[in-house]
Amino acid sequence: MFAVVNDGARAQAADAETVKILALGDSLTAGYNLPPGDAFPVRLEAALRDRGHAVRVVNAGVSGDTTAGGLARLGWLLDGEAPDAVIVELGANDALRGLPPQKAEENLAAILQSLADRNIPTLLAGMYAPRNLGPEYIAAFDGLYPRLAERFDVPLYPFFLEGVALQDRYLLSDGLHPNAEGVQVMVDNILPHVEALVERARQTSG
Template sequence: MRPAMSGLRYLPVLLCWCFVLAAVTAAPASDGKQPAPAGNGSAGSAARVTYILALGDSLTAGYGLESADSFPAVLEKRLRGAGLSVRVINAGVSGDTSAGGLARLGWAMDAVPGGRPDLVIVALGANDALRGLDPAMMRTNLARILEQCLDAGARVLLAGMQAPRNMGTDYAAQFDAVYPELAQQYDVPLYPFFLEGVALDPALNQPDGIHPDAQGVQVIVEKMLPHVLSALRDL
């Protein structure tokens, strides 16, 4: 399920982790504002709105991008263009770890009309790896996030991350294994690597060479879209 990485491919991923860590102190936390939904029908439409909560860090929040170019906004526009009545809520906070995501999950879900999203995209863990935090603790935090979402009746799509290889092969193996193990344990779909197709391509990153630019976000959304559509069909 996870994309193989070897040799020189480790270097771009390591650089990506290093820059995200720098963003913890360099970038302000998300102000909580939601991207405006794109229109997809008349105001009088009776179609039920499907709410998707995107829970993550700076990669979800849209670091360095206009709000309309962030992952949640682009995903919403793409889904609405496919004829779906959806609202994707940006619950990304720069620098957040799995512990931070767990701590704010309750109020993030409360911000959704009705107090429960239909689908939660969980994209956390990059900063746990950057800080060398115990993968076992990250696993516990992510497990609690999944449990709370599922107990609330929400569907979950788990987006995986990968550890920088300078942490050692044992650490990387333990970290990388967390996502497929949790997906199997909780019977939730897994998107193996959030930055797949973008992390290794300088043309799809901002001038910093690390965070996806607007085109890079488009690539991420297109690659993840089949997984999102599959999760929505199971609602």
């Protein structure tokens, strides 16, 4: 006798093998002023699938979000279908508003602690403060990401806008947000780090 597997069972099995990545961030993740298909999570999922990874990248980016906003909505994001891995990209709006780096660090620490408590592999994407905020603010803000990565033993991608910031050809007219080409540069640069995250997620779940 041969077992008959219906389409629903196949779909469930395939979904069980798919690594769900939650991209928790602000407008840089959300895809500010871009067509939906050009948002960072969509481009990242496509790049990972092109390299043979069975993944689903969920866009949990909210334009204007601060570290406090990300922390406030983390609970319900995790209470549903829990992700297998998380990319945390927050802090740019804290710096743009000149909010205290110490508070941003506290909020990100709370996020990382919640993910650690759930044993969810995490990649922390760092940001740099605007250079016009003064050396003390810059040192405090830029340094919080390496400190958190060491404290929580999570990998750090030092600068989410690596290769894109200050490059007009990769930015929208506001000079802050990536255009579609810029998003692709971001994806290409971070891809090896996310592939390592996917592998950690598989090891954790396996």
